[in-house]
Amino acid sequence: MSETSPTSRALQLLELLQARRFWPGPELAERLGVTERTLRRDVDRLRAIGYSVAARRGPDGGYELSTGTELPPLVFTPDEAMALAAAAASAAAGGTSGEVTLTALAKLEQVMPQGARGRVRALRAAVSLGAAPDTPPLDASVLAALALACRDGERMRLRHVSGPSTSGEGDGEESTRRVEPVALVPRHGRWYLVCWDLDREDWRVLRVDRIRRADATGLRFTPRRVPGGDAAAFVEERMRAQPLHAATIRIAAPITDVTARMAGYARDFSPVAGDAQATDWRIADVRLEVLAGALLWLVWPFRVLDSPELSALLRERSARFAAAAD
Structure with missing residues (x-):
């Protein structure tokens, strides 16, 4: 198959669309080495096989991969596939939806290049499922929405529940938070969101399992620099600062x-x-x-x-x- 064949270009186009939320048309055509007319034909090829590619017209027009009703095939580089396999094996070993995670890992193994397949198979064989950790349930859709917001620099509106009530029974108060998400940090079996709180005008570290809803606002922002420059270190510092x-x-x-x-x-x-x-x-x-x-x-x-x-x-x-x- 030629490097400039329509199929090869379509795969390259898909990889670019998955890597960034929005691409201006001229920039995307330049990256592919084609005319904008050819780019439009390649976009139509992706749509024909199930990808929902939205087009924005006008001088600031371009393309973005939007949400569809079905999950079409994904394109991973070998390094991305190995990183995903390692993360899945780690999650399964930790007891996080272990059986489902191993099934997904097996499917990933089937479509990987031969050179990487042996390493993934070894990872899957080495995983031993133990008891599930004593951690609160996590809404995967909330985690995914926050990850996209961190990547794309999009403000979010959260429904957040504080810690246990003053009586010690049940949850605390629920509140609305308007935040600029910057990073997600896993620590000690939990996920934490590092964000700038727009109403409190200060940095906050929120436990993701206490976020009941995460709604996108469509408003973009320029990410601020996390104090100290390292989100993981910032979370550790905040955790140490909690009252003992x-x-x-x-x-x-x-x-x-x-x-x-x-x-x-x-x-x-x-x-x-x-x-x-x-x-x-x-x-x-x-x-x-x-x-x-x-x-x-x-x-x-x-x-x-x-x-x-x-x-x-x-x-x-x-x-x-x-x-x-x-």
Whole structure:
């Protein structure tokens, strides 16, 4: 097949349209090395096989790949296909829709070049599905909409739910956010959106699983520079800045016994003045559940000295544990 054949040009055109949201007609024709008339014929070829290519007329006219009712074939470079395969294998191994992800990975393997197919097959064979991580469900359509907004520099209107309510039961308040999305960052089994909040005029890091809707506005913006220049580092910094829940646990055992058993995976133990048979353990985390989980390691009687929130959580969860044991 010739490099300048209509089929070859159509594939190249498809790759360009998938790489960028909008192409001016003259620029797209120049990239393909054809006239604008030939470009229009190549666009018609893509439409004939199921791609929805929208044309904008006028001096600022051009082409963009728009949403269709069916999923037509996609074009990936070998490097893109390998990156996608690695991401799918990682998601499956993490328990995120594992069976469905492996099925998609198998389909991708079938259409890859021979040289890359063996590596993808090895990836798929090496994946071992474990228990699903204890993370909130994620709306894939919301994640996809945010990814497109980050790529295209489009303002979004979000329906966002804050953290747990003040009673600790159910979600917090729902609010509308007008934002300029800049980056999506995966951390610790969750996705985070780094964005500029137009109403608060400040940077925000929002958990994607707490975004109920993500509506495009059609308004473009010039992306601002994330503080520090690195979105992932910015998310880590914000997470570290979250208020810590801290508690002192009084353990009914000498510090020598406690450290002998737990020094390999815990620290911050201290003796209790005037009581050689007691040890204090200082624990802290941004989530109360993590503190409660740490207490499962203790084999001695203990009590919480200074955290009403942790005490309330233990009382509430103790009934569930007792019911499970029965």
